Amino acid sequence: MTRAGGRREIVAVYGGGLLQGLALVTFPAASAVFTGGAYRLTERAYGLMFAPQVALAILAALLGGRVQRRWGDKRVFLAGLAANLASMALLLGSRFVTGAHGATYALLLTATAFMGTGFGLTVPVVNTLAGALFPGRVDVAILALNALLGLGTALAPVLIALYTALGAWWGLPLTIALLVAGLFAWSAPLPLAAAGAPRLTAARSRRFWLFLTFAFGYGIVETLNGNWAILYMKGVLHAAGSLAALALTAFWAAATAGRVLFAGIERQLPARTTFRLLPWVVGFAFLATSLVPASSPGLGVACFGLAGLGCSALLPLMISLGSADAAPGYLIAFYQMGYGVAAFGLDPLRSATGLGMRALYGGASAIAVALGALAVMIVGARGRSRRAPGSKRPRALSVTT
Numbered sequence: 001m002t003r004a005g006g007r008r009e010i011v012a013v014y015g016g017g018l019l020q021g022l023a024l025v026t027f028p029a030a031s032a033v034f035t036g037g038a039y040r041l042t043e044r045a046y047g048l049m050f051a052p053q054v055a056l057a058i059l060a061a062l063l064g065g066r067v068q069r070r071w072g073d074k075r076v077f078l079a080g081l082a083a084n085l086a087s088m089a090l091l092l093g094s095r096f097v098t099g100a101h102g103a104t105y106a107l108l109l110t111a112t113a114f115m116g117t118g119f120g121l122t123v124p125v126v127n128t129l130a131g132a133l134f135p136g137r138v139d140v141a142i143l144a145l146n147a148l149l150g151l152g153t154a155l156a157p158v159l160i161a162l163y164t165a166l167g168a169w170w171g172l173p174l175t176i177a178l179l180v181a182g183l184f185a186w187s188a189p190l191p192l193a194a195a196g197a198p199r200l201t202a203a204r205s206r207r208f209w210l211f212l213t214f215a216f217g218y219g220i221v222e223t224l225n226g227n228w229a230i231l232y233m234k235g236v237l238h239a240a241g242s243l244a245a246l247a248l249t250a251f252w253a254a255a256t257a258g259r260v261l262f263a264g265i266e267r268q269l270p271a272r273t274t275f276r277l278l279p280w281v282v283g284f285a286f287l288a289t290s291l292v293p294a295s296s297p298g299l300g301v302a303c304f305g306l307a308g309l310g311c312s313a314l315l316p317l318m319i320s321l322g323s324a325d326a327a328p329g330y331l332i333a334f335y336q337m338g339y340g341v342a343a344f345g346l347d348p349l350r351s352a353t354g355l356g357m358r359a360l361y362g363g364a365s366a367i368a369v370a371l372g373a374l375a376v377m378i379v380g381a382r383g384r385s386r387r388a389p390g391s392k393r394p395r396a397l398s399v400t401t
Helices: 006-024 043-048 051-071 073-097 101-133 138-165 171-187 206-226 229-235 241-264 271-291 297-311 314-321 328-353 357-387
Strands: none
Touching: 006 073, 006 101, 006 138, 006 171, 043 328, 051 073, 051 101, 051 328, 073 101, 073 171, 101 138, 101 314, 101 328, 138 171, 138 241, 138 314, 206 241, 206 271, 206 297, 206 314, 206 328, 206 357, 229 241, 229 297, 229 357, 241 271, 241 297, 271 297, 271 314, 271 357, 297 314, 314 328, 314 357, 328 357
């Protein structure tokens, strides 16, 4: 990063995080549109709609390090923006072919495939660039980046509700497409590169596998809230559409606020302590959600908000704390595997077991407890590594696959 271009690069990198969050949640935020109205998808078809997103996100994240070395950080960043733009354009175009169900679904699958490619390319590279922009405070830099990403995820359900009330839900993908195109034009002239930061290859250590397992489990618990909150509120708690959308907003807003909070109190509450604490908050939120009576759907909104607070700092801290052990591309890939299990595995699991959503949400607390145990093991293993002679943590997040 050059000093002259520093401020413009900060806008590009952190703006990319904000728009990635906004684009990513557009599809689950519009779940009521897809399962009703002109689309009329079943819950299973809705879940399977995310399969291409998961597959392409995993592939892009795993290959991203090699692509970064060959193309450079800037080209990968721009390619990610272009994929997001294509995704929004296809989603926007799908509204014009809703009469042909097969063609519509094919467009939606292609749109989520481009979304997965954009996510898999953009998220690792913006985390790398954010760490390089502020090498002295990597944890805070990445928490701040993911706070903006979280702000985008929180805004998506609010905006989709607003546009739907105006009779034009498609206004959200149109808005995002215009913003992404603008950011692409802004970023194209900039020398975006994590200059001077070491490019390390992650060793297959014990901590490496602990971090990947954590990423997989975290992907499940986040997606159970992020993708299914609206359908849980409407199907289980019989909430109105506006209240159901509020639950998803509460989840992502609390996730964003938590990232800002934990970045601000890092000196009082160290990152490693936060990392060990938050999985237990998620576990309690799952149990509480499963016990909310249908007569009090407003409590469901509070529970999803609590889950958002519990999830808030886990992904950015997983990336920053794991920088010496697992490249961001690997972490994002395993996070997306967990995303896939929860996104399109929930409905088949319900069919196979006969369990309702309440039981599955209550059972998900066990995954959160397992994450809590993993966090203790990760921090303990990392502490022993840091005390080992000659051990040194990299100052910037520029680890590639």
